[in-house]
Amino acid sequence: MASEKNKIFISFFYELQKIKKQSKLKCFNRDTRIPIYKSKEEVVNYFPRISLFHDVIGEEHISLLKEIGQMLVSNYVLFQIKPNSWANETTYRPLQKLTRRVSLITGLQTKYKSLMSNSEQFQIINYGVGGMYNPHVDNLGYSLLGFGNPHETMEVQHTGDRTATWMFYLSDVRAGGATVFPQLKARVPVVKGAAAFWYNIKLNGDPDDRTRHAGCPVLLGSKWVSNKWIRESGQVLKRLCGLHKDAIEILPTK
Ligand SMILES: O=C(O)CCC(=O)C(=O)O
Ligand SMILES: [Fe+2]
Numbered sequence: 001m002a003s004e005k006n007k008i009f010i011s012f013f014y015e016l017q018k019i020k021k022q023s024k025l026k027c028f029n030r031d032t033r034i035p036i037y038k039s040k041e042e043v044v045n046y047f048p049r050i051s052l053f054h055d056v057i058g059e060e061h062i063s064l065l066k067e068i069g070q071m072l073v074s075n076y077v078l079f080q081i082k083p084n085s086w087a088n089e090t091t092y093r094p095l096q097k098l099t100r101r102v103s104l105i106t107g108l109q110t111k112y113k114s115l116m117s118n119s120e121q122f123q124i125i126n127y128g129v130g131g132m133y134n135p136h137v138d139n140l141g142y143s144l145l146g147f148g149n150p151h152e153t154m155e156v157q158h159t160g161d162r163t164a165t166w167m168f169y170l171s172d173v174r175a176g177g178a179t180v181f182p183q184l185k186a187r188v189p190v191v192k193g194a195a196a197f198w199y200n201i202k203l204n205g206d207p208d209d210r211t212r213h214a215g216c217p218v219l220l221g222s223k224w225v226s227n228k229w230i231r232e233s234g235q236v237l238k239r240l241c242g243l244h245k246d247a248i249e250i251l252p253t254k
Helices: 003-021 059-072 095-106 154-159
Strands: 027-031 039-043 050-054 084-087 121-128 135-136 162-169 179-181 184-188 195-199 214-215 218-220 222-229
Touching: 039 184, 050 184, 059 084, 059 095, 059 121, 059 222, 095 162, 095 195, 162 179, 162 184
Parallel strands: none
Antiparallel strands: 027 039, 039 050, 050 195, 084 121, 121 222, 135 214, 162 195, 162 222, 179 184, 179 214
């Protein structure tokens, strides 16, 4: 009899474990503005939200960005081995489709026409073995809602801060290379065809220092990423300010 009770207890325990595991599931199909198009979101951190959107860039666009990257690589080396270059959709028209996709998924204005646009050009980075990016924040420290350096460039005074970061992964890596957020103990793996997304500034315009992040050293392979930074000014009607200074974003959870 006791063993029967034990069995029930054990199966109940396993059931509970299963439910707990399910409640931690972090992947869902998130609605976009087009009802039949759902994005595949994997939440890496809930507060603040850091997500990996899967299958958002195909082989054609990946090859194009890599080609441009190889062509334009200016011997500009930041920190360790990090040559980077820029590409915009006015010069490379197929990139318009990518820009629209980012807008569709994030609901933000992402078009690039000039330095005064709502978003920046695509930045392309390639890391070889040992290539890494030291911890940093992407925001520029000049918010249209808060304060900033009055001597900031005209362009930043006009467009505001980097509200959000959208970063495509254009390759897989054999080992290393993950994007990590030390304060949140969060890690975004390098997954070819996916993109990481997060907000760098809070709803009240303050920089969100919790999003400090780094690119871990590549141990084996070659890592390619492409950033699209989305600026503050175009998002006035897209990402509304909070009603109080500690307001947090309500984002979909399924
Ligand atoms: O390569 C990464 O994982 C991070 C790159 C990054 O943070 C940046 O380009 O600002
Ligand atoms: Fe960054």
